[in-house]
Amino acid sequence: MPSAAPVLVQPLRLAGPGDRRLVTGPLTALHGWSSTRALEGGTRFTSPCRTAALSMDGDDGSPVAWTVHGYTRPGAEPLWRASFSSGTPAEIVAAFTTALAADLSARHRVGLHRSGTPASVLADRGWRPSDHSPKGFHDQLAPDGWALYRHRLGHQPHEDEVARLVQPTWSILAGSPHQPSWYAEFTIGTPFHPLTRAAAAFSDPEPVLRCADEVPARHLARVTVLRRPSDRSTRQPGPVEASRLHLPPSRPAPAARRR
Template sequence: MPSAAPVLVQPLRLAGPGDRHLVTDTLTALHGWSSTRTPESQTRFTSPCRTAALSVNGDVGSPVAWTVHGYTTPGAEPLWRASFSSGTPAEVVAAFTAALAEDLSARHYLQRASTPASVLADRGWRPSEHSPKGFHDQVAPDGWALYRHRLGHQPHEDEVSRLVPPTWSMLAGSPQQPSWCAEFTIGVPFHPLTQAAAAFSTPGPVLRCADEIPARHLARVTVLRRPSGRSTHPAGPVEAGRPHLPPARPAPAARRR
């Protein structure tokens, strides 16, 4: 099978970065975010209300890192930050940014009964017995991803400036040497965070070119089949169009966020 042949891969979190247009086209075409080029050679997408901005660090054909900042008012100092390192699947980034854009369009952040921790628990992620001091980890059933919640309070500006660890993190690959990570500071809207966690934990499958799958993940992913049709470009999850989350129900009071 040619290396560029499209295949269906699961789980999503180990499938590789995918198509960046899954993130950017949704923001510009559906939600009216504007695009500019910054002096730092980043592409910056800004919401119509100018209270959120996505910075894309990386040119076409190169690895991409994504950073989203939220503001209370246009021109103010950032209130929160969400960042996705190079290698993060575009579906995870898109789950966060699409939910954020939808909430901003509606002029309010949606409240959901589900939390990231409860979504992961419902999918078999369990508390780790080896969480570092000051953190609470949930580990994927295969052991190759974790969701980390930092305990205690730190000033939000220190988190945004990366002076202290973020409140929430998603790490995929070996826990000791993750292939990619996403960080979310205190103040990140909870609906987009929960949608990102849902994408992070979905089994998939997703469409990728065979040579896009990271070599270190080949022994950990399942290639289901070669899809029919002519498309050779990565696409969203096969279940796209269905709700990202399971039916909302009140989460047990003892569960962590």
């Protein structure tokens, strides 16, 4: 099989970055976000209400990192930050950004729905508390031990988190817990519905489409290649098609679960 042949890989969190259009397509084609080239490089996408902005850092030939900032009003200092390092699967970033864009569009028309908590979604998929959480943190570990969801205990000023002066309130890490292949950080104030959707994608057991040479070499022993897809399933998605993410339905969270 040629190295670039399309394959179906699971789990998603170890499958490699994937197609960045899964992130950018829904924002521009469905939700009306504008895009501009940033002075420092990369591309910036801004919501129509100008209270959220996504920065895409990286060239066509290099890995892409993503940062989302939220604002109380246009021109204000950032209220919260969500960042995804290079190597983060596009499906996970898209789960967050698409939910955020949909919630911003619906804010003035209907009440926003609730979808449980990241911890409850992960617990339902067999993620369990770690016995080796660092002091001041609560970790949930994936069944295979190669990913975790981390909740920092205690309070820190939101501006210190946004400025990266202290550890974020929530983070997800994939790969070895001591040397993650990629990570995402979410500061206090991050909207909880998009965060929960990102956690759902992070733990999604369904396979995703990748070229065989896109899977990171360090993950090859940890992923399963199910089969070679048909020609129809290997067609590259368009901007609107890219928004059709596979995520479990939203549902209320048990009251006793930890966030």
